[in-house]
Every structure is written in C-alpha cells, then in structure tokens.
Amino acid sequence: DGGITQSPKYLFRKEGQNVTxxxxxxxxxxxxxxxxxxxxxxxxxIYYSQIVNDFQKGDIAEGxxxxxxxxxxxxxxVTSAQKNPTAFYLCASSIFPGTANSNQPQHFGDGxxxxxx
Amino acid sequence: xxxxxxxxxxxxxxxGENATxxxxxxTSINNLxxxxxxxxxxxxxxxxxxxxxxEKHSGRLRVTLDTSKKSSSxxxxxSRAADTASYFCAxxxxxxxxxxFGKGTMLLVSx
Numbered sequence: 001d002g003g004i005t006q007s008p009k010y011l012f013r014k015e016g017q018n019v020t021x022x023x024x025x026x027x028x029x030x031x032x033x034x035x036x037x038x039x040x041x042x043x044x045x046i047y048y049s050q051i052v053n054d055f056q057k058g059d060i061a062e063g064x065x066x067x068x069x070x071x072x073x074x075x076x077x078v079t080s081a082q083k084n085p086t087a088f089y090l091c092a093s094s095i096f097p098g099t100a101n102s103n104q105p106q107h108f109g110d111g112x113x114x115x116x117x
Numbered sequence: 118x119x120x121x122x123x124x125x126x127x128x129x130x131x132x133g134e135n136a137t138x139x140x141x142x143x144t145s146i147n148n149l150x151x152x153x154x155x156x157x158x159x160x161x162x163x164x165x166x167x168x169x170x171x172e173k174h175s176g177r178l179r180v181t182l183d184t185s186k187k188s189s190s191x192x193x194x195x196s197r198a199a200d201t202a203s204y205f206c207a208x209x210x211x212x213x214x215x216x217x218f219g220k221g222t223m224l225l226v227s228x
Contacts, residue, residue: 004159033215042205042220043160050214058215090159103148103209103216108159 002027006091006109012117013078013085021076021112023091030096032074033106036060037088046089049074050096078114088113123206123222131227136193138222140206141186147209149182149189150216154203163191163204196226 004025013019025032031050035043045058049068063082068074074093078085092106124139140149148167152160166173166182166189173180179192193200203223207216 006159035218040220043218045215048215056214088157092160103150105150105162105165106160106216107162110159111157113157 004091004093004107004109006089006112008112009110011112011114013114014117016080018077018079019114021078021089021091021114023074023076023109024072025074025093025107025109026072027093027107028071029093029107030071031094031104032068033092033094034058034064034066034074034076035090035092037090037111043090046076085114086116123204123219125222126220127223127225129225129227130196132196132198134196134226136196136200136224136226138191138204138224140189140191140219142189142206142208142210142217143187144210146184149180150207151178151180151189151191152205152207152218154205154221156202160205193224196224198226198228200224201226 007022033048034046037043044060046064047055047058047066049055052068052071055066055068065077089112092108094104094106122141130136148165150165151163153163154160164175164180166180177194182189203221205218205221207218210217
C-alpha cells in the first residue's frame, strides 16, 4: 500500500541536542511538507519541497533544517536553536501542482510527537 | 500568515444528527479543501471544492463554497460516533505551492 511513514512515533530531546525526524513516502509525489501542530491549534508550515534538491522556508522555519536528496525522503532536523520544540510534527506529500496551478490534496503521515526531557 | 477560521471551535451532537462546520478565509482562492484528524493521527483529505463550484457531495458529506462571502461549510449528515474527530479547512490563499490551515472544529458525536 502506498503511503507516508513517519518515525519515530515518539521522540525525546535533551537540552542542546539536535534530533532528526524521518519522513518517507512511496506515493511518487514530487512535493513534500513539514508542519508543526500545537495543542488545539491548526497546522503551521515549517518547510516544503517541490522537487529533489530544492526546498523553501515556511512560516516557522527558524530552528529547523531539512534536506531533500531523494524524492522519497524529506527528513526534518530540530536543532538546539529551536527553544520550544515540544509539539506534534506532521509530514505530508502531494502531486506537484504543475501547469494546473492548483493545489492538490495532501497525504499525511501519522506524526511524530516530540517532547523535551 | 493568514489562516482560515473554523466555526464553531467545538461541537457536540448525538448520533443521527447533522453536524455543520463553517470556515472563513481572507483572500481569493483557487480551491478549498476539508480534512479530518482523529486524535493523535495525521490528517485525512475529505473533499476539495474549486472556486468555480458552489456545492459538492461525497457520501454523507456536503460542502458549499461562497466566494463572495469568502466562506465554506461542511455538513455531515446522519452523524455516527466514528465521525468524532477534528475537522480542518485549508486554502491556497498564498498561491498554489502551499496550503493554509485553520485551527479546526472539534466534533464529538455521542452514541
């Protein structure tokens, strides 16, 4: 079955530590996204990538970094510069809008919950 | 960033009743999408309605879009306990590259 896999499901970070959240998709989607969700809130965009080796900052990119070396993979690193990293992180993918210039439905993984020790 | 706003923030109903959630947005859009999120899980795409459409149906879901009022509504008919979830609207207000999500409506359907 095609889908998006996020790992781990739960992650704990110590002070001053960088942690990396994994996101893999086998949907052959060009575009991938990382969101942060805080309790009772909507999703806020951290980074997105429309093609391999290219990515763009979202609304809250400070303290985060990403890479897109393969179409299937879009890992997110939460650096020590992110002072309030406790949140639920969601990865998504979609078909690239292309010439349609129209947003496509996004497919989501089941998230990684990050907490501070 | 601009966000869609869902209304109400929370809704509690009995099984068999209809549930209506509303979404407002601020600028012109090409399409609006509705998503569902079960507790602790990722979002699931429900329906997409384009700016030139006024109404769309999918099973027990009915979505309307009023671009003059910059608003949309999601109606779930004959609700079931399994419909208990948070529902989010999302728009392409900032262009076709990304979606802008609202804060969601939490729906509780009691047996």
